[in-house]
Amino acid sequence: MRINLPTWLTLFRVMLLPIMVLVYYSHDLLPWIPWRIANVTAAAIFLAAAITDWFDGYLARRWNQTSAFGAFLDPVADKLMVTVTLFLLVQSHPTALLAVTAAIIVGREIGISALREWMAEIGMRSHVRVAMLGKIKTVMQIVAIVVLLLEHDKDAETLRNWYVGETLLVLAAVLTIWSGLVYLRAAWPALRGDSSAK
Template structure:
């Protein structure tokens, strides 16, 4: 395992996941619900920013590594899945939407593993639709963590609609990757 700044940021993102979850287990006399919402949202946003930043630094500084390429998507999936489970538990997220998103993440991770095993990893490399799906998730989840109106904007309403969009993009991207994988398997 190579230890460098981008990998350290990825590890920091993984370590932030329990912090986001723990915020909601603090007693309300320690941190009000509004402050819990705000802190969880900020922590999630910081983690999401490190996701962009670690990739940027790895490419810019020439510090890309096989380990970093493995760990980065694992950190993303852990962050999204843990947050969705938390949001379902807080009754802020539809369980079916969360299942669709988590199920897709597991399915595509397994598919990528299989495609790498048969030497066809490039056929299921991250696509534009996958990036769009991730963006929708990374905007919807902090909105659902924040959950309060902000300057008259109904954040929870917007977050719920964005999560529906994310779920649609999730299914679309899964179909896209599955078709590419099956086409590759027919060739082999």
């Protein structure tokens, strides 16, 4: 199997994740590294991964270099990127609000992935394609996560920007539920066994 450039970019996005995790915890592992340097670098890596998400899709469409492996790997990389980073944030700042918000986002991703897989099996994958609402949700998630990665400081008494990021993530979770309901509504005729859905 020949791997094209868009797929290499997707693989690169996956490989960035363990690097981001190590960088995020570098202050704990090596206390002489300032937490601010660790946070900024981790946020930059996450942002780079998010940019490759857009770029690999653009190149695949522009150069007509789509592949079955790339189509499989791209959504997996996206969900890994968000899920791993949310786990990091919840572990380092274990508030009820952040934990519930992360659970909603991750739970929705699992549910919609399962729905898309099932719809594909019955030949109706096009009914649950990514909509504009889902794209807006993704952008808000990325902005929120970047802010949260930048602003976490265990020693700070006030974390104003952290609360901004947390608020944005809550809004992203609301959009997550909304877009999930949109997908569910589109798939509902097939889910209830309506033969005319096709």
